[in-house]
Structure formats: structure tokens, C-alpha cells
Amino acid sequence: MRQDPEPCTALLRARGLVKEYKSGGGSVEAVRGVDLEVGAGEFVAIMGPSGSGKSTLLHVLGGLEPATRGEIWLRGKRADGLSPSAWAVLRRRHVGFVFQFFNLLSTMTVADNVELPALLAGATPKQARKRREELLAELGITAKADAPPSRLSGGEQQRVALARALANEPSLLLADEPTGNLDSANTNDVLRLLRRAHAGGQTILMVTHDAKVAGLADRVVNLFDGMIADDARVVPAQRLKGQRRETAIGNFLELSG
Amino acid sequence: MRQPLLALLAKEPAHGYELKLALEQTFGQAYPSPNIGQIYVTLKRLEQDGLVRSQDVEQDSRPNKKVYELTEAGRGLLAAWVTEPIDGPRVRDEFFMKLVLAPLAGLADRMELINSQRRHYFGIMRNLMDMQAGMDRATPAARLLVEGAVLHLQADLDWLERCQEELV
Numbered sequence: 001m002r003q004d005p006e007p008c009t010a011l012l013r014a015r016g017l018v019k020e021y022k023s024g025g026g027s028v029e030a031v032r033g034v035d036l037e038v039g040a041g042e043f044v045a046i047m048g049p050s051g052s053g054k055s056t057l058l059h060v061l062g063g064l065e066p067a068t069r070g071e072i073w074l075r076g077k078r079a080d081g082l083s084p085s086a087w088a089v090l091r092r093r094h095v096g097f098v099f100q101f102f103n104l105l106s107t108m109t110v111a112d113n114v115e116l117p118a119l120l121a122g123a124t125p126k127q128a129r130k131r132r133e134e135l136l137a138e139l140g141i142t143a144k145a146d147a148p149p150s151r152l153s154g155g156e157q158q159r160v161a162l163a164r165a166l167a168n169e170p171s172l173l174l175a176d177e178p179t180g181n182l183d184s185a186n187t188n189d190v191l192r193l194l195r196r197a198h199a200g201g202q203t204i205l206m207v208t209h210d211a212k213v214a215g216l217a218d219r220v221v222n223l224f225d226g227m228i229a230d231d232a233r234v235v236p237a238q239r240l241k242g243q244r245r246e247t248a249i250g251n252f253l254e255l256s257g
Numbered sequence: 258m259r260q261p262l263l264a265l266l267a268k269e270p271a272h273g274y275e276l277k278l279a280l281e282q283t284f285g286q287a288y289p290s291p292n293i294g295q296i297y298v299t300l301k302r303l304e305q306d307g308l309v310r311s312q313d314v315e316q317d318s319r320p321n322k323k324v325y326e327l328t329e330a331g332r333g334l335l336a337a338w339v340t341e342p343i344d345g346p347r348v349r350d351e352f353f354m355k356l357v358l359a360p361l362a363g364l365a366d367r368m369e370l371i372n373s374q375r376r377h378y379f380g381i382m383r384n385l386m387d388m389q390a391g392m393d394r395a396t397p398a399a400r401l402l403v404e405g406a407v408l409h410l411q412a413d414l415d416w417l418e419r420c421q422e423e424l425v
């Protein structure tokens with residue numbers, strides 16, 4: 001790993017990132033030149049239409065798939081050239097990943113799934129167990145601790161995947177649609193946990209279609225056709241003067257403004 | 258404000274301040290506390306329109322207070338209001354007019370219009386989420402009011418994304 005020539009305060013930085021998939025004769029550019037920085041403690045949401053490259057970007061940033069071109073810097077160090085096993089070590093220590101389709105280990109119980117990353121990173125069994133109990137309780141799935149993931153609903157598996165990713169208190173949480181399979185009560189549990197993790201300094205980069213997540217984030221990046229169409233801070237809205245909309249929101253703002 | 262006051266009076270006669278408290282208790286912080294002056298003005302108009310009538314009730318060492326009750330006409334209007342469906346989403350949307358027309362006249366770029374509208378919606382979502390976070394002990398009515406606003410906003414954002422896919 002080379003050191004960054006300029007001091008880099010961002011926890012994660014991507015420059016000119018490109019990901020091309022070869023398929024059959026042709027190729028698809030799923031990510032087409034992305035520049036992105038995520039500061040320590042920041043909560044950034046990635047949004048955009050289906051197929052715009054959100055999952056691909058997240059996978060490349062987490063080293064799950066190699067970038068075709070461009071640079072990735074994690075904690076001030078160049079990471080794009082790392083081998084898959086070097087990436088695995090880096091992730092184990094610093095990155096929690098929640099997949100869009102869970103990827104839980106089917107032969108282990110829920111409890112073991114959540115404890116495993118902490119154990120791999122060198123926590124004592126007692127520490128790993130304590131953290132697991134806290135997370136499962138916060139996500140309302142304590143009763144499922146001894147079940148295999150296959151006996152859980154999609155929403156429950158999603159929450160286990162989030163607990164597993166947070167078990168290590170990673171420097172960076174990368175999450176792909178962690179509320180995608182949840183009903184609104186369960187979504188609220190997950191949002192509460194995210195809000196608390198963020199307040200405690202957890203850095204989060206999260207792909208989502210759920211605008212509620214954007215309401216919690218510091219920034220929203222809008223991806224379109226593999227490129228960033230907008231990257232903006234979320235700031236509380238001011239009431240727009242002289243406008244009145246006859247919708248629930250309009251009336252609501254009218255009353256609360 | 259007229260119909261909610263009529264609805265509260267349909268339950269039992271009350272004076273202005275009691276109505277203010279009842280609104281606050283029902284809707285909580287999601288529905289900012291109505292101004293007492295506004296309530297008195299509305300009650301006066303309702304009385305002029307024959308929808309409520311008032312009685313002076315004497316109080317020791319204080320000016321008389323007016324207690325309002327619903328008239329037959331008020332009860333009729335309230336019943337009509339309650340059973341009538343409310344209008345659905347608008348087909349004429351001001352933002353959409355800007356989005357379609359402004360680029361034709363070279364006034365603005367569609368992507369910029371969508372981005373700035375989206376940023377504004379995210380800001381509103383932030384307000385709603387902050388409100389929701391402080392609602393652990395709010396009434397179900399208050400929580401549902403905010404949840405409704407969140408769902409409407411999500412729909413507006415989804416539609417903005419469709420506009421982006423089709424028009425940009």
C-alpha cells in the first residue's frame with residue numbers, strides 16, 4: 001500500500017471509478033467515472049433508479065469486486081490494487097457490509113452469524129456475545145437467536161445481516177438496501193438503530209430507495225446511468241413563502257411553519 | 258379550522274379554550290397549537306352562519322364565558338363534510354409545468370430543476386424524521402399525521418425519479 005501524497009481527511013475516497021462487466025461479446029459500464037468522498041462520521045445515502053449502478057458501486061468500494069479503473073482510498077491508504085485476500089483482511093477489521101440479498105451463512109445459527117465477524121477480528125467470545133445480544137435486542141430479533149437463517153422471514157434476515165455488519169463497530173458501514181424487505185414497523189426499528197449508530201460516530205454509506213433514510217442522512221448522492229447526477233447535503237427545509245399546497249404535506253407544513 | 262371545531266362541538270358543548278386544548282391533545286405536536294384568537298374568530302363566524310349558538314355562562318370574579326353548541330344546521334354541514342370523499346392528487350402540478358416548459362424556452366436545465374426540487378423534498382423529509390424521532394409518547398393521531406406526510410413525500414420523490422428517467 002502506498003501512502004496518500006496529500007493528506008486525506010476522508011475515510012473513504014473514490015476517484016474516476018469505473019466498473020465494466022464483460023458479458024458475451026459486449027460489455028456494460030455499470031459505474032462510469034465516480035468521484036466520491038465520505039468523511040469520518042458521515043452518513044451518506046446513495047439513491048437512484050434501478051440499474052443505475054448503486055450495488056455495483058458499493059461492491060467495488062468494499063473490494064467485493066475489482067474496479068476496472070480508478071482509485072479507492074480507505075482510511076488514507078490506497079486500496080484499489082489489493083488482492084481479494086488483502087481486501088478480506090481490510091474488511092474484517094474496518095468494513096461492515098450488508099448485502100442486498102443478505103448472504104447469511106445458512107449452516108450457522110443467527111447468533112453465530114452475528115458473533116462470527118467479531119470473533120474473526122479478535123474479540124473474546126464474551127465480548128462477541130454481549131455485542132450480539134445488544135444488537136439482536138435492538139432489532140427485535142432476540143427470539144430468533146438459535147434459529148438458522150432459513151427459518152427467518154426476509155425482513156428478519158435483513159436485520160440479522162445488519163446486526164452482523166455492525167458487530168465489529170467497523171470504521172465504515174456499507175449497506176445495500178437494508179430496509180428493502182421490511183414493513184414499516186420493522187423499518188422504523190432499523191432506522192432507529194442507524195440513527196443511534198450515526199449519532200455514536202458510525203460512518204455509513206448506504207444504498208436505498210427509501211426516502212426516510214435520506215431524511216436521516218447528512219448527504220444524498222443521486223446515481224444515474226452509472227454517474228453521479230447530484231451530491232447534496234440534506235438541510236432542513238424552510239417553508240416556502242406564499243405557497244400553499246392542498247396535500248397532506250402542504251397542509252402539514254403550513255401548520256407547522 | 259371550521260370543521261374540526263364543529264366536530265369537537267358535536268361531542269359536547271365547549272368554550273373556546275377547551276376546544277384549543279382538545280385539538281392539542283388529539284393531534285399533539287404534529288399539528289401546531291392553534292392560536293386562541295383564531296379559534297374565537299372562527300367560532301364567531303360559525304355563529305353568524307347559524308352553525309353554532311352560544312350561551313353566556315357566569316363565572317365568579319371573571320368575565321362571563323361563552324359556551325358554544327352545535328345547531329341543527331351545523332350538524333347537517335358536519336355530516337356532509339364527514340361523508341364526502343376528499344379530492345385526490347392533483348393532475349396539474351406546478352413543478353411539472355416548470356419541468357416541461359422551462360427548457361423549451363431555454364430558461365433552465367431539466368436535471369437542475371429535478372435536483373433542486375429533490376433537495377427541497379429531502380429537507381422536508383429531514384424535518385419529518387426529526388419530528389418522528391421526538392414522538393415516542395405522541396398520540397396515534399399525531400404519529401399517523403406525520404407518517405402520512407412521509408408517504409406522500411416518498412411518492413413525490415418516486416415520481417421525480419420517473420420524470421428524470423423519461424425526460425432527462
Ligand SMILES: Nc1ncnc2c1ncn2[C@@H]1O[C@H](COP(=O)(O)OP(=O)(O)OP(=O)(O)O)[C@@H](O)[C@H]1O
Pocket residue numbers: 021022023028029030048049050051052053054055056057100
Ligand atoms: N455481474 C454482472 N454482470 C453483468 N452485468 C451486471 C452485473 N451486475 C450488474 N450488472 C449490470 O450493471 C448495471 C447496474 O447494476 P446494479 O446492480 O449496480 O444496479 P442497482 O442500481 O443496484 O439496481 P437496483 O436498484 O435494481 O438494485 C445493470 O445494468 C446490471 O444489469
Ligand SMILES: [Mg+2]
Pocket residue numbers: 054055056100176
Ligand atoms: Mg442494487
